[in-house]
Amino acid sequence: MSTFQSASSNASSDGTDGDHGVGLSNPSLSQTRRCMLDMVNRLHNTGVQIDIDLPQIAVIGNQSAGKSSLIESISGITLPRRIHCPTECRLSRSDAPWTCTVELRFITDKNGQPLGHARNEVFGDEISDKSQVEDRIRRAQRAILNPSKPARTFLDDNEDDTTEVSFSTNYISLQISGPELADLSFVDLPGLIASVSRGGNERDIKMVENLVSSYISKPSCVILLTVACETDFENQGAHHLTKKHDPEGKRTIGVLTKPDRIPRGDEESWLPLIRNEQEALENNWYCVKQPSSQDIKQGITWDEARARENDFFALTPPWSELDPLYQKYLRTINLVDRLSSILSDLISKRLPEIQLELENTVQNTREALAQLPKPPSSDPVSEVAGLLHTFVDELGELLEGIPVAGALLQTIRPAQERFRRAIRNTAPAFRPFEDLDEDTSEVEFCEPEFLANEDGDSDEDDDCDEDDDGEDFNAPIFIDQVLARAHAARTRELPGHVPFVVQKLYIAEFTNKWESPARVLCRFVHTTLALHIKALIAPHFSSFGQGGLEQRVVILIQDYMRSRANAAEALIMKLIALEKNGPLTLNDHYLSDYKAKFLSHYKKAREETQNPTLVEAINAYKSLHASITVPATPGIAQVMTGLAAIGLHGVNVDDLVTLLPPDRMEPALNIMADVRAYFQVAYKRIVDNVALAIDYELVRGLGRELLPTLYSGLGINGPEALRICSELAQESPSVAGKREELLKRLERLQTASRELVTVGM
Known part of the structure; x- marks a missing residue:
């Protein structure tokens, strides 16, 4: 097909002058x-x-x-x-x-x-x-x-x-x-x-x-x-x-x-x-x-x-x-x-x-490029090593403790307190009275006041006949049951003596209950630690390569954490086995002090049921003596005055109960005081030791040798380090495509500018 033949135009087709051009070609335009x-x-x-x-x-x-x-x-x-x-x-x-x-x-x-x-x-x-x-x-x-x-x-x-x-x-x-x-x-x-x-x-x-x-x-x-x-x-x-x-x-x-x-x-x-x-x-x-x-x-x-x-x-x-x-x-x-x-x-x-x-x-476009992960490094081995060192350093700070609400140690502490309570609730529930009839079996019995301050619990938590969580963990052990058990255990002992095996049996009963709460604490710490570390891994490794480094670090740390958790649990089981092996303490003073306190507490509670009249009179005297300079009431006051007259000035009103005839349950009271005193010593010991074992083997233990473990597991300290790190550093296709698209756009825009x-x- 031919084209229009070239010719000069002298006039426009509507009769206007065509020599001046039109639109932008018109000389009248600038x-x-x-x-x-x-x-x-x-x-x-x-x-x-x-x-x-x-x-x-x-x-x-x-x-x-x-x-x-x-x-x-x-x-x-x-x-x-x-x-x-x-x-x-x-x-x-x-x-x-x-x-x-x-x-x-x-x-x-x-x-x-x-x-x-x-x-x-x-x-x-x-x-x-x-x-x-x-x-x-x-x-x-x-x-x-x-x-x-x-x-x-x-x-x-x-x-x-x-x-x-x-x-x-x-x-x-x-x-x-x-x-x-x-x-x-x-x-x-x-x-x-x-x-x-x-x-x-x-x-x-x-x-x-x-x-x-x-x-x-x-x-x-x-x-x-x-x-x-x-x-x-x-x-x-x-x-x-x-x-x-x-x-x-x-x-x-x-x-x-x-x-x-x-x-x-x-x-x-x-x-x-x-x-x-x-x-x-x-x-x-x-x-x-x-x-x-x-x-x-x-x-x-x-x-x-x-x-x-x-x-x-x-x-x-x-x-x-x-x-x-x-x-x-x-x-x-x-x-x-x-x-x-x-x-x-x-x-x-x-x-x-x-x-x-x-x-x-x-x-x-520049902002969008800045939001993308860094492009692959020309020295991937050094970059991977740098990421690992930075991560391990920050992990060390996390394990050592960060003064921020919701951090690792702050999250673990409530679980440690629950563990302490769970162990304390395994204390034998001794009752210093006989389980003979309905009247005595339902007598209210409270923990001694001196335990509340020692255990750091408030008065509201110290309920009578209940554990701190409102649940009976241990059935009551009445004094006649203790005595019957002591008699049943006698072999060649002289009359009035009971074998020490009775105390050991009661001690074994509560130490056998410590394994479960200890495992619960260890697993809780393991799970909590895993969550915090997972949150820490992502910002360090998620933007590197196609995510392969992050996945491998997660797997390696999970495996290493599992081995540390196993080590912590093994140590815990060893500590509990030591407690089960038999009672032992070198804290004679604490044990003797606790025994005296528990024996006094049990005797007092027993007298309240055996001799209520005498106990009421003593309590009344103590109340009056606190508010009146010279007691004017008869009875206990006269007894105390008479004892002072014959030269017994150091007698306390509470000592009057010793004037009563000997209690046939005295051996059982001693067994109860022995066991309960030893529980206080052992319970505090196991609570501290289990927490220390978990902290040493699992929490702080995770930070020990982690960097060499990651180096070895990733293989970046071997002859294939460059190949491995280069593969890990490869950018994901989506990110690479986005980067290429943005770079091309930036090139076009800058050229146009x-x-x-x-x-x-």
Whole structure:
């Protein structure tokens, strides 16, 4: 197919002077504005339109909507009738002879992923003969659609039109200059495929629609919508897609094509669009008439085409009968003038905003990069070693204790207190009275007051006949049961003596109960320690590589912690075995003191049930003696006075109970006091020792030899250290992909920023 023949235009087709150019090419506009178009074109060269909304005009329409003919009329060249990638036309008015340079703009790689910086490749030599443009564009399109092959191979070969992809976002850029052109830039997009029956498939239909949408959805894109008058307006999909992205018609310029093909008598149905009465657009609808294919074959010149277009609208009703107000919406030159003005105004408005958007987007991109994990190190062995040392140091602080609520030791302390209470609740529940009848078996018996202060419990916790948690851990052991057991154990002992084995049996009963709470404490500390360490591992290792280092550290520490827990439990069981082996203490003073206190407590409680009258009298005397200087009551007072008269001045009122006849339960009382006194000594010892064993073997023990364990387990101190650490340092595909995407975006943005700085913006 031949192109329009080059010719100078002396007059516009509507009768206006054509020597002054239109739009941006009009000398009445400042040179600065003309430079701004070049600047926007250079920004497009960088590929930054992927990130920033750049002003541009996008020509869209259904296939066979007259889009190519319109572009030919504006640019003076002939385009292939089927395009499968965007074609950018950069027109500039020049007094020099007409020329065209074809370039390929690669903004994505062969897999469709955005490039960091658009790759621009000049495709062939500069063209000075318009008849060569169509073939060059066809070859350029094949180069775009075969991304795996060198583009230059398509300049000379005559292979078939087989392509690797059906459509592409990479595009052809035509830089055309000549005396009859306007300063204008626009991009011609592939025609929308109406249906499968019209030569497409579902995939291609959707692909083209997505490609067109990616352009016209941007707020700074002026949509040049071409609508063929030979097809019903409502059936044109390009119009519906435009309404979707510009529902108010603020960015759309409508162009009616092929008005000469309207069936006779139906012309009036299209005039409401020109009058903006139907589907109103802010920049109105235009109507153009382009040469037919027969005219082009006969070699019609550009000037002849404009003249024929002017004659058509001037002589053909109802176009010729339109009010002069609407005549300016007819003819190609008026459309080009309006397009150039709109683009000029849009660029002038957007450039200051673009600079700010570039700065903000660069900052946001840098922040997004900073939030990503550090890129893989060139010295992975040192980096892994550094991570391990830092982790072990921080773990050491955790194990030693951090003065913060909720830290490891603070979390363990309540469990240690529960353990202490559990051990204390295994104390034998001796009752210094017989279990003979209902009256004595239900006598209230309280722990002695001296234990409350020693164990650090409040008075509210020291309930009678109950453990501290309100639950009876041990059944009461009555004094007659103790005595019966003592008698049953006698072998060769003299009368009045009982074997020590009785005390040992009672001691064994409570030491046998210590294993379970000790294991519970050890396992609780193990679980709590594991949770704190897990929380500590993540911030140190989660961002390194693909998570392999973190997983391996977790496994190694779990194994090492398990071995330390086993060591702690073994030591605990040994300590408890020592207690079970038999009673032993070198704290004779404490044992004797406790025995005396418990014996006195038991005897007093027993006398309260055996001789209540005497006990009540003694208590009454003590109460009166505390408030009256000289007791005036008879009874106990007289006894105390009489004892003083015979020289017994050191007698205490509580000693009067010793005047009673000997208690046959005296051996049992001694056994009870012995056992209960030894419990106090042993219970405090085991509570401390178990806590110390867990702390030494498990808590602090975890920090001992952990670093060598990690080094050895990871293998980073061996001959394969570099290989192992390099594998561990490999970045996850998602993070690597995100980093690559951000780096490419930053590259595009910085290149675009340099373009703005170059021209002094």
